Amino acid sequence: MTGDERCPSDRIELADLVCLTGGSAITGGSAITGGAAITGGAATRYADQAIPHERDLAIVKLLGKARRGGGLEQLVELVRPEVEAETLRAFGLRMASLAVRRTDPDLLRLGLRAVALASLRSMDRRDDLRVLAPLWRTASLLRLDPSHEFTAAAAELPDASAFLLGWVDRTPDLQDLGEMGFRESADEDGFRYAEDTTVIRRALEQEFARRPWIIRFLLARRRRRWLRENGWD
Structure with a gap:
């Protein structure tokens, strides 16, 4: 295979994005699912x-x-900020948790790539930065060098290098898990990062108050949706 020739099965089509946008259930097992198909309620995010x-x-x-x-x-080009990018961020956070459960650096790297990709189509860089905190913490829990992992991801996705390397250059207090609105927790299946909604709500309200009135108006719907989803409204 030479030039821009690719195997047709490796070309990304809109149909491939069903996993990022929702749609029909997907079945099958793998190493991630433990070899079994897993289903979940459609009403759950x-x-x-x-x-x-x-x-x-x-x-x-x-x-x-x-x-x-x-x-x-x-x-x-196929990723929309409020649809696929949001799903990729969620995937990154989920892989940060699963990597700790499985002691699997490859899952951490998958999550990091997903968040880096989402950052290229994000409407609010803060949303992406927040998810880097659990990924950074996971690298430490796996006894890896977080700086090395982030630098390697930046090399693979150069357009996101400023985003990833900017995090590496932050001071430790600005990389802190709690400062970014997360905490280490667990559910019935094991280790899981959980959002600290009190911290997130305070940050949102402070940021909202600083915006010009027209921006506050445009963001009001998004803010109300977040508060409703998290039981604050």
Whole structure:
């Protein structure tokens, strides 16, 4: 295979993005799902589903297909900020948790790539930065060098290098898990990062108050949705 020739099965099509947008259930097992198909209620947000979940497996396959077919950059044009990018961020957080459970650095790296990709289409860089905190913490828990892991991811996705290396250059207090609105927790399946909604709400309200009135108006719907989803409204 030479030039820009690719195996047709490795080209990213809109149909491949079902795992990022929702849609019909995906079945099948893998190392991530422990060899069994996993299903979940459609009413539950993907971010809150049990780990692992069928969508986790589908996103792993999508990212692998993108890498084989010419690099993760080819996904950028197909990713919408409030749909696919949000799902990729959720996937990154979920992989940070699963990597700790499985003591698996490859799951950490998958999550890091997903968040880096999401950052290229994000409307609010703060959303992406927050998810880097659990990934950074996971690297430490796995006795890896977090700086090395983030630098390696930046080399693989150069367009996101400023985002990733900017995190590496932060002071430890600005990389702190609690400062970014997360805490180490557990559910019935094992280790899991949980959001500290008190910290998140305070940060949102402070940021909201600093915005010009027209921006506050445009963001009001998003703010109300977040408060409602987290039981504050």
